[in-house]
Amino acid sequence: MTSPALARPSDTELLTLALDIASEAGRMIATAREGTVTVADRKSSSTDVVTQVDRDAEALIRHRIAEARPDDAFFGEESGGGEGSSGLTWVVDPIDGTVNYLYGIPHYAVSIAVVEGPADPAHWIERVGVVLNPATGETFTAVRGGGAFLGDRALSIPTPPALDQALIATGFAYDAELRGRQGAAVAAMLPRVRDIRRLGTASLDLCNLAAGRVDAYFERTLNPWDHAAGGLVVQEAGGVVVGRGGNAPSREFLIAVHPDLLASVEDLLDEIRA
Incomplete structure (x- = not known):
């Protein structure tokens, strides 16, 4: 028992x-x-x-x-x-x-x-x-x-800037063909935001958002262990961690951001086919 x-x-x-x-x-x-x-x-x-x-x-x-x-x-x-x-x-x-x-x-x-x-x-x-x-x-x-x-x-995520002043973190998949498409999407995003950061550690990318070091983070092909802990840090700091269309985060997509910036980031990701 x-x-x-x-x-x-x-x-x-x-x-x-x-x-x-x-x-x-x-x-x-x-x-x-x-x-x-x-x-x-x-x-x-x-x-x-x-x-x-x-x-x-x-x-x-x-x-x-x-x-x-x-x-x-x-x-x-x-x-x-x-x-x-x-x-x-x-x-x-x-x-x-x-x-x-x-x-x-x-x-x-x-x-x-x-x-x-x-x-x-x-x-x-x-x-x-x-x-x-x-x-x-x-x-x-x-x-x-x-x-x-x-x-x-x-930690409390600060009020975010407008999208064109936002610092966005992301990461790339291991699959070569998908990485190529992701690179093209990031190239399309660069003129629309302050800058891009690709640091290589999903859990710390999420925590950096919670600490106000970036304004949003998105990535594809993450596994549950990549975001379970960091995702809770974001949520408890006042952010949201979702998939596309308000679904739960999954291997298909994860977006972490202050709620006030979510719609703008989602619209941009749709435009650039991220």
Whole structure:
């Protein structure tokens, strides 16, 4: 029988556990980066790489969760899913921004979310999110209904500028043909906005929006682990995270933005066939 204490933890307890696990994984990842990091395998394409550190970090995270919350489900980028009976699922990306990590670019993150329900954005309810950058030490957190934070600083997305003054973040798919179309769409967008940023880590792109560092973010072909934690940070900072036409975010599309800028961004994306 599932223990009531395990089945119904407080969000504060879940956040504390997620922070502890992310911090431990982050230390391991940062230490490994002091040595030589190489490609261990390729996944969906020749540019979609994984390092052994990705795998080791997810194994550590999965083990720590299983120790503390054996009845919870797990869904990770590297090792897939695991069944649970508590109604909670841990959605994990051990190193979001693996290519940045591989090259030593200090823009990558451990992303850990706890959701109620399955690892499906159309059906889950995000409860806790942690996004930690091991290279800089920045840690973003959010609890459903409890706000979003960068360290101890509460986050609130500022009132956005007009679209032509907006700084837009995006990312590209691994599929070569789709990347070509995305590049053409970005070229069409550039004259219509302040500028474009492509930093290579979806979870941190979302958190940058929550921190007011960009004004909007959109991307295609994201997986649940890419945006589960960062998406909650955006929502708790006052933003919206949606797919096209108000649907839930999915591999087809994700847009994150202040509500006042959503319609303008959607119209532009339609115009440029993004």
